[in-house]
Amino acid sequence: MGPESFPQNIHLRDGSSATLLPLKPGDMDALQAFYRNLPEEERLVLKDDVASPQWAKSFHQRLETGEVISLIAMAGDRIVGEGTLYRTFRGWTRHVGEIRICCHQDYRRRGLGTSLAANLVKLATDLGIEKIIVQVVANQLGARKVFEKLGFHKDAVLPHHVMDLAGTKRDLIVMANDVSQIWAAMEAINQDTPLHMGD
Amino acid sequence: MAKTEIRVGGLGGQGVILCGSIIGKAAAIHGGKHATLIQAFGPEARGSACSAQVTVSDDVIGYPYVKNPDILVLMSQDAFNQFIPQLKPGGMVLYEAELVKPDGKLPEGVRAMGVPATRFAEELGRRLVLNIVMVGFFAGVTGLLPFEAVEKAVLDSVPRGTEELNLKALKKGYDFGREQAV
Numbered sequence: 001m002g003p004e005s006f007p008q009n010i011h012l013r014d015g016s017s018a019t020l021l022p023l024k025p026g027d028m029d030a031l032q033a034f035y036r037n038l039p040e041e042e043r044l045v046l047k048d049d050v051a052s053p054q055w056a057k058s059f060h061q062r063l064e065t066g067e068v069i070s071l072i073a074m075a076g077d078r079i080v081g082e083g084t085l086y087r088t089f090r091g092w093t094r095h096v097g098e099i100r101i102c103c104h105q106d107y108r109r110r111g112l113g114t115s116l117a118a119n120l121v122k123l124a125t126d127l128g129i130e131k132i133i134v135q136v137v138a139n140q141l142g143a144r145k146v147f148e149k150l151g152f153h154k155d156a157v158l159p160h161h162v163m164d165l166a167g168t169k170r171d172l173i174v175m176a177n178d179v180s181q182i183w184a185a186m187e188a189i190n191q192d193t194p195l196h197m198g199d
Numbered sequence: 200m201a202k203t204e205i206r207v208g209g210l211g212g213q214g215v216i217l218c219g220s221i222i223g224k225a226a227a228i229h230g231g232k233h234a235t236l237i238q239a240f241g242p243e244a245r246g247s248a249c250s251a252q253v254t255v256s257d258d259v260i261g262y263p264y265v266k267n268p269d270i271l272v273l274m275s276q277d278a279f280n281q282f283i284p285q286l287k288p289g290g291m292v293l294y295e296a297e298l299v300k301p302d303g304k305l306p307e308g309v310r311a312m313g314v315p316a317t318r319f320a321e322e323l324g325r326r327l328v329l330n331i332v333m334v335g336f337f338a339g340v341t342g343l344l345p346f347e348a349v350e351k352a353v354l355d356s357v358p359r360g361t362e363e364l365n366l367k368a369l370k371k372g373y374d375f376g377r378e379q380a381v
Contacts (some may be wrong), residue, residue, distance in 0.1 A: 049206055085254075122363065151360065185358035186327055190214035192249045 012110040023070035032056050034079040041165055071114055082106040083116035085124055097129040116147050121150055130180035137162050138171040152177040200331035202256040206268040208278030211249040213366050214330030219251025220351045226255040235263035249250050272337055275301050312379050319371045332372035339376020
């Protein structure tokens with residue numbers, strides 16, 4: 001999967017549609033407008049202060065170096081969702097990518113987050129990333145379900161790691177998808193050892 | 200009764216058996232034909248000689264062993280040297296063009312076609328799918344099985360999560376095969 005796979009029209013569960021396409025540096029203002037429109041409580045669960053100009057500058061730089069790959073979902077001329085794959089080219093986690101997904105309130109429970117996540121998993125796999133992680137708060141049950149369907153499992157739990165505006169602390173769950181296992185399975189069936197009935 | 204005998208040969212680890220198995224599944228499960236598969240290995244698994252004998256027929260197959268194949272699908276020079284004398288007169292050799300050099304050793308009347316399957320697989324991102332490129336090339340050149348049947352057999356055979364790249368590899372080999380067959 002590469003740039004040729006986009007723009008990609010997707011049909012959502014309620015019959016509406018959206019278009020997925022890679023974020024370009026020129027889309028940064030629109031992206032930040034999307035994030036600024038999120039309720040403060042929701043912005044708080046994001047790791048970065050996505051409303052700040054510093055975040056926009058850093059995100060833009062990482063977009064240009066390829067350390068960040070971002071897909072936006074457009075409905076008409078409006079951004080209604082964004083998914084980011086973060087990776088690093090050096091260090092001991094260079095085989096790991098991290099995904100973050102955010103959808104506009106009006107576009108949740110329609111399959112948009114699943115489409116963004118599935119496309120980012122495919123992009124990451126094709127880039128040779130071996131392990132993909134995602135961080136979810138314990139009460140984000142919908143998000144957990146989406147990632148479980150995409151092959152993610154609970155890798156670690158950081159108790160009371162997240163605190164909301166009211167001061168309530170919740171567990172942070174790190175979910176992981178070891179995509180290298182997918183290709184290890186392909187390598188195993190290519191080993192040319194005897195096939196058995198049902199193989 | 201149309202019967203086609205095929206031998207797939209290469210090295211352990213190249214997915215020779217899977218290649219033969221997909222051809223057989225495409226014929227017997229998705230193509231409305233009969234098929235048999237015999238597997239042969241060297242004493243070691245990876246890197247040693249390995250081959251699969253596949254028979255595809257419109258009728259029930261009484262004898263599954265392939266002594267003189269109509270079609271050879273070859274992925275190593277050793278397999279080429281070993282199996283080329285067994286090819287039926289007027290048969291067909293499909294080979295991996297970067298790993299096999301026929302060098303004038305082809306019997307008269309034999310139709311030989313090469314495909315840079317390793318390069319195609321690497322361009323797609325995984326050298327591992329070279330055997331699937333070979334399956335596509337086989338389907339494209341011979342026209343023995345409908346593409347849809349082969350596509351379903353690939354989907355039946357590869358691990359979850361690898362389908363997209365394997366289908367791309369199949370299509371790449373198939374399209375190249377169609378071009379060569381003209």
